[in-house]
Amino acid sequence: MSEIRSEAVSVTIEDLSLSFGPTEVLKGINLTIEPGEFFTFLGPSGSGKSTLLRAIAGFGPMPGGRILIGDDDVTQLPPWTRNVGMVFQSYALWPHMTVRKNVAFGLEERKIPNKDIRERVNEALKLVGLLDFAERRPSQLSGGQQQRVALARTIVIEPRVLLLDEPLSNLDANLRIQMRRDILELQQELKLTTIFVTHDQEEANTTSDRIAVLDQGIIQQVGSPIELYDEPANRFVADFLGTANLIDGPLETADGTSLFESDKNHTTMFRPQDMDIQPLPGEAGPDDVLLKGRVAHREFLGNLIRYNVTVGEHSLIVDDPHTTGRQAFAKGDEVALGLDTKNIHILTD
Numbered sequence: 001m002s003e004i005r006s007e008a009v010s011v012t013i014e015d016l017s018l019s020f021g022p023t024e025v026l027k028g029i030n031l032t033i034e035p036g037e038f039f040t041f042l043g044p045s046g047s048g049k050s051t052l053l054r055a056i057a058g059f060g061p062m063p064g065g066r067i068l069i070g071d072d073d074v075t076q077l078p079p080w081t082r083n084v085g086m087v088f089q090s091y092a093l094w095p096h097m098t099v100r101k102n103v104a105f106g107l108e109e110r111k112i113p114n115k116d117i118r119e120r121v122n123e124a125l126k127l128v129g130l131l132d133f134a135e136r137r138p139s140q141l142s143g144g145q146q147q148r149v150a151l152a153r154t155i156v157i158e159p160r161v162l163l164l165d166e167p168l169s170n171l172d173a174n175l176r177i178q179m180r181r182d183i184l185e186l187q188q189e190l191k192l193t194t195i196f197v198t199h200d201q202e203e204a205n206t207t208s209d210r211i212a213v214l215d216q217g218i219i220q221q222v223g224s225p226i227e228l229y230d231e232p233a234n235r236f237v238a239d240f241l242g243t244a245n246l247i248d249g250p251l252e253t254a255d256g257t258s259l260f261e262s263d264k265n266h267t268t269m270f271r272p273q274d275m276d277i278q279p280l281p282g283e284a285g286p287d288d289v290l291l292k293g294r295v296a297h298r299e300f301l302g303n304l305i306r307y308n309v310t311v312g313e314h315s316l317i318v319d320d321p322h323t324t325g326r327q328a329f330a331k332g333d334e335v336a337l338g339l340d341t342k343n344i345h346i347l348t349d
């Protein structure tokens, strides 16, 4: 049986810059994606994620710098010689062809013998769980199934790298969760170096070995999901990944001393769950500072209660885990907040 093969390769990006006319949209990108890695470009709309992915595939304006797939410098090579597979938000299937024909199309173009085509198409359809749907047309499939056909069509050509540009965005919420798991399983089974583009932090966190956070065409930080969350390099990353208290200026503690003399170049950051909300006077743990404030707002979210607590000039977000029967504070209550100093980050931009 002819199997879908893949040999995991690295992708290296060196000093990459790229402009549309006078507008520079990628600036000084340096990145090494390891063989077999599930790597994500995460950032807001317009940050340059798709442009970077397309540059790896060979589409768009000629960039400055270098792109290597494995040891091959592909910077000057046309897309069809790079042997990368790309899946988009829109499935772009041929409506008049069966699923089997859609998946076979790329192999026919490559003049693969018919017998091998049939085996490889079957294998690809089996991998995405659609072997029983081979004779249907795309219009007879759900959105999720159509995206699976697009995936099968891409992996069947045995790409060296799989590029996915927001492939889940057209699917409804439950299906998105199922599909991201399926894509990860497929990627692990094939051990295929994969680059995934998304603006959705949950999607990035749940799938990725590592993430590059992009903003305004610049990589802000590269790391595992937990590294980025626990040790954000700057204000943008702290705010984009999860919820953060970002404090400019001093914060007064319960005993009247001033904490964190933040100046213009420093922002103090701590996460909402890193504070312990208590009735006054409050008890400080060994590494804690105590803050005093008043509950301005509260939202019950089931597993936690999210409070806005006014402390001096500042409004802090405080998350308190909720367990059955646990008492909640009310708007207007005076509270103490124990904040472990080990969880305080000083950010410089």
Ligand SMILES: Nc1ncnc2c1ncn2[C@@H]1O[C@H](COP(=O)(O)OP(=O)(O)O)[C@@H](O)[C@H]1O
Residues within 6 Å of the ligand: 020, 025, 043, 044, 045, 046, 047, 048, 049, 050, 051, 052
């Ligand atoms: N073909 C193009 N011509 C001119 N500007 C473009 C083109 N494609 C993208 N851009 C610009 O490049 C920037 C990055 O776009 P893009 O890579 O699509 O962002 P993302 O995928 O992160 O949303 C945006 O400011 C966008 O307007």
Ligand SMILES: [Mg+2]
Residues within 6 Å of the ligand: 049, 050, 051
């Ligand atoms: Mg995009």
